[in-house]
Amino acid sequence: MQVELSGLRAGYGGRVVLALDALSIADGEHTLVLGPSGCGKTTLLNILCGIDVPVSGSVTVSNVRLDTLSVSQRDHFRGRQIGLVMQRLHLIPALTVEGNLRLAQKLAGFKTDDTHIRGTLASLGIADKLTAQPRQLSQGEAQRVAIARAVINRPALILADEPTSALDDGSCDSAIDLLFSQAKSCGATLIVATHDQRIKPRFSRVLQLSKAAA
Amino acid sequence: MNALRTALPLAIAYLRERTMATLLNIALLALGVGTIIALILTLNQAGQRMERDAAGIDLVVGAKGSPLQLILSAVFNVDIPTGNIPLADAMMISAEPMVKRSIPLSLGDSFRSFRIVGTNPSYLELYDAQIAQGRVWNKALEAVVGAEVARATGLTVGSKFAGAHGLGDGGGDHGDQPFTVVGVLKPGGSVVDRLIVTSLDSVWLVHEHEISAAGASTAKAADAHKHDENREITALLIQYASPMAAVAFPRRINAVSGLQAASPALETARLFTLVGFGISALKLFAGIMMVCAALGIFIGLMNALNDRRADLALLRVLGADRATVLLTVLIQGFALGIAGVILGTLLGHAATEWMGSLVGKIHRVPLTGWTWAREELWVIASALALTLLASLFPAWRAYRDAMPELLSRT
Numbered sequence: 345m346q347v348e349l350s351g352l353r354a355g356y357g358g359r360v361v362l363a364l365d366a367l368s369i370a371d372g373e374h375t376l377v378l379g380p381s382g383c384g385k386t387t388l389l390n391i392l393c394g395i396d397v398p399v400s401g402s403v404t405v406s407n408v409r410l411d412t413l414s415v416s417q418r419d420h421f422r423g424r425q426i427g428l429v430m431q432r433l434h435l436i437p438a439l440t441v442e443g444n445l446r447l448a449q450k451l452a453g454f455k456t457d458d459t460h461i462r463g464t465l466a467s468l469g470i471a472d473k474l475t476a477q478p479r480q481l482s483q484g485e486a487q488r489v490a491i492a493r494a495v496i497n498r499p500a501l502i503l504a505d506e507p508t509s510a511l512d513d514g515s516c517d518s519a520i521d522l523l524f525s526q527a528k529s530c531g532a533t534l535i536v537a538t539h540d541q542r543i544k545p546r547f548s549r550v551l552q553l554s555k556a557a558a
Numbered sequence: 559m560n561a562l563r564t565a566l567p568l569a570i571a572y573l574r575e576r577t578m579a580t581l582l583n584i585a586l587l588a589l590g591v592g593t594i595i596a597l598i599l600t601l602n603q604a605g606q607r608m609e610r611d612a613a614g615i616d617l618v619v620g621a622k623g624s625p626l627q628l629i630l631s632a633v634f635n636v637d638i639p640t641g642n643i644p645l646a647d648a649m650m651i652s653a654e655p656m657v658k659r660s661i662p663l664s665l666g667d668s669f670r671s672f673r674i675v676g677t678n679p680s681y682l683e684l685y686d687a688q689i690a691q692g693r694v695w696n697k698a699l700e701a702v703v704g705a706e707v708a709r710a711t712g713l714t715v716g717s718k719f720a721g722a723h724g725l726g727d728g729g730g731d732h733g734d735q736p737f738t739v740v741g742v743l744k745p746g747g748s749v750v751d752r753l754i755v756t757s758l759d760s761v762w763l764v765h766e767h768e769i770s771a772a773g774a775s776t777a778k779a780a781d782a783h784k785h786d787e788n789r790e791i792t793a794l795l796i797q798y799a800s801p802m803a804a805v806a807f808p809r810r811i812n813a814v815s816g817l818q819a820a821s822p823a824l825e826t827a828r829l830f831t832l833v834g835f836g837i838s839a840l841k842l843f844a845g846i847m848m849v850c851a852a853l854g855i856f857i858g859l860m861n862a863l864n865d866r867r868a869d870l871a872l873l874r875v876l877g878a879d880r881a882t883v884l885l886t887v888l889i890q891g892f893a894l895g896i897a898g899v900i901l902g903t904l905l906g907h908a909a910t911e912w913m914g915s916l917v918g919k920i921h922r923v924p925l926t927g928w929t930w931a932r933e934e935l936w937v938i939a940s941a942l943a944l945t946l947l948a949s950l951f952p953a954w955r956a957y958r959d960a961m962p963e964l965l966s967r968t
Contacts, residue, residue: 416880416881419878420879421877422876428876436568436869438869447564451877452877453560
């Protein structure tokens with residue numbers, strides 16, 4: 345199992361935002377988490393990557409009980425095991441594309457691997473952007489760099505938060521294509537959280553969250 | 559170790575991103591550090607010189623006038639003399655039981671702005687000056703030149719030169735009474751390096767001639783006795799037989815009309831209190847520059863912290879622990895500090911060397927930037943401590959505020 349949740353209650357300041365009694369996602373079972381804003385999608389991703397811990401219940405990702413780890417242990421786990429694609433792509437503007445990818449490798453505690461960086465950029469069709477500054481990139485190019493950063497450490501789990509909601513239909517399709525192909529090439533399970541109904545048909549497994557869950 | 563490996567390149571990238579602010583902070587710090595170091599080097603060298611040049615001289619007797627001027631002219635050979643005193647008075651003082659050693663000096667002429675000092679060989683002994691080539695004078699118009707004089711003018715044993723009237727360049731010269739160099743001294747780090755030393759007779763001879771030439775050809779050397787009685791010297795350097803002499807001896811001399819006694823130790827101390835205010839003001843100014851630099855670093859880091867909130871959050875998302883985030887900010891401040899201190903130290907030494915080349919040409923006073931002072935380490939350490947202090951709070955803020963967030967939530 346890639347993900348196992350049980351008896352999960354999560355929230356802030358005494359207010360429960362998300363309740364999931366049980367959830368299992370198998371290795372390679374790409375999953376879409378669908379629901380309107382405020383239903384707890386982001387909270388679920390935060391818990392899966394160890395940014396937040398639940399109020400109660402257990403969280404097991406890649407056979408690690410995240411709810412029992414310390415803050416820095418969870419930081420370390422996230423750096424190595426999780427690839428994150430956020431809605432706001434946010435590359436570090438002071439660093440080049442290469443610098444941003446190297447940073448991700450170093451923060452995970454891996455050696456920097458320039459060959460792997462070039463290969464990943466090439467597989468995303470942006471090999472020529474290696475030494476570009478983030479502000480020189482188009483929106484689409486920046487998203488590809490963000491995807492490259494998410495997969496650069498060959499994570500077990502890729503979490504994507506609203507990766508397509510700002511894109512037109514064509515770009516939306518190609519973004520999902522890239523996510524699938526990258527997840528496949530590094531053997532990762534993909535979980536996408538969105539309110540974007542357009543990509544629903546692409547997933548075999550859909551987890552529908554609603555505000556009523558609280 | 560891994561935290562450092564990650565934080566260092568990131569910190570450098572951040573500093574490069576804000577080039578102007580970075581350069582301003584470095585420049586400000588470098589100016590502060592450089593100013594203080596230049597002051598330290600200059601004062602140290604001046605102090606060491608003065609100590610060396612005044613060593614063994616307890617009292618200077620000369621013509622009435624400013625006691626500081628008397629010391630500056632007779633001991634350090636930088637100012638003009640206060641006037642002359644009768645040789646007879648000087649002989650009487652030398653015979654006092656409280657006087658262990660006395661050295662007469664006669665000043666007034668120079669060669670290419672190096673002073674010609676008429677004295678006796680004990681002047682060389684006082685500074686422990688060794689002959690490198692040749693010998694000490696044994697008759698009038700023979701001279702021994704200091705190492706720096708030999709280097710700058712090219713005078714060697716056997717050279718002849720004519721002294722110029724006055725202590726600077728451009729006085730009328732005594733071309734008809736040339737000196738012959740009979741010895742060159744080893745460099746000793748004292749005032750003698752920059753002097754041409756000869757006998758008292760030589761100086762008298764040069765000026766007698768001048769007088770007799772002016773007074774027409776009335777019976778040359780008419781009466782040598784009369785000359786002897788009227789002979790004068792510029793100053794008398796005195797070493798006491800006992801420290802007790804310092805109490806009453808100067809007072810007795812000052813009571814004699816036309817004479818004054820001045821203590822090198824007291825006058826140098828007075829000189830340093832006179833210039834001390836200016837030095838303190840300069841040091842304060844340099845200190846303020848350093849504090850401003852630290853403040854600039856503090857403000858820069860705090861601003862950057864606000865601009866880079868998203869970066870900090872991202873670092874955490876990518877697996878950075880809080881220590882790495884702290885280190886990133888701390889390294890930025892410290893890198894500025896190190897760059898400023900290195901640049902400032904170079905600047906201080908270069909400025910001292912530059913001042914030395916300017917001052918050296920005019921006053922023949924040596925000053926070099928190619929030397930170290932222990933106090934410099936204190937300046938460097940406090941500048942680094944200041945920048946570290948300035949980066950501590952921003953670093954702690956980053957440590958505290960760097961929360962990982964998926965940025966869609968905001």
